[in-house]
Amino acid sequence: AQSVTQLDSQVPVFEEAPVELRCNYSSSVSVYLFWYVQYPNQGLQLLLKYLSGSTLVESINGFEAEFNKSQTSFHLRKPSVHISDTAEYFCAVFTGGGNKLTFGTGTQLKVEL
Amino acid sequence: DVKVTQSSRYLVKRTGEKVFLECVQDMDHENMFWYRQDPGLGLRLIYFSYDVKMKEKGDIPEGYSVSREKKERFSLILESASTNQTSMYLCATEATAYEQYFGPGTRLTVT
Numbered sequence: 248a249q250s251v252t253q254l255d256s257q258v259p260v261f262e263e264a265p266v267e268l269r270c271n272y273s274s275s276v277s278v279y280l281f282w283y284v285q286y287p288n289q290g291l292q293l294l295l296k297y298l299s300g301s302t303l304v305e306s307i308n309g310f311e312a313e314f315n316k317s318q319t320s321f322h323l324r325k326p327s328v329h330i331s332d333t334a335e336y337f338c339a340v341f342t343g344g345g346n347k348l349t350f351g352t353g354t355q356l357k358v359e360l
Numbered sequence: 361d362v363k364v365t366q367s368s369r370y371l372v373k374r375t376g377e378k379v380f381l382e383c384v385q386d387m388d389h390e391n392m393f394w395y396r397q398d399p400g401l402g403l404r405l406i407y408f409s410y411d412v413k414m415k416e417k418g419d420i421p422e423g424y425s426v427s428r429e430k431k432e433r434f435s436l437i438l439e440s441a442s443t444n445q446t447s448m449y450l451c452a453t454e455a456t457a458y459e460q461y462f463g464p465g466t467r468l469t470v471t
Contacts, residue, residue: 253402256400279458281458281459283462288464289464289465290364290450290452290462290463290464290465291403291450291452291460291462292462293459293460293461296459337402337403341458347405347408347418348405348458348460350395350402350403350404351402352400352401352402353402
């Protein structure tokens, strides 16, 4: 069975500092990988995804994630965060065998002035 | 833009009541999902549906049932609400390439 691990439940960071949110997955077959973001009092929104091709994927608001097959990781990074990036971030993996998305437990990113 | 709406943002029910949570989508997506979200546990799949009148159990279906009579509507039913079903409930639809679109959620409190 597939699983997703987000080791950090909370990540505090100052505005304009870089940030990395870690995600590791376990699966023996090909995977599709996703990051979703949940702003306060809202549902989840897709931030970025890896399906195939280039292992580095980017979002429109400056986040990027890199698929590392050997380390089974899909860490999310941003070189300079803004106060508006404060949200909860969920990593998710899809494999054909499970035929459904499996979500991590989430990382609360808190950006401070 | 894909729009997924849920009938209530906040709901308070008593133990033993039958509870209906409604989800409606406007994009003609075939796949729809119900999750519950709890702190420290992330999202857990309750039920999903790939077509009208079709349903599949997710990871935690106990105590829940679903109904999908029309393509755009997917209902989650708590037959007899219990306090351990107090949670945030999220509905989602699935477009291409396994992208899921979520509604705003219903925060259910069972007292």
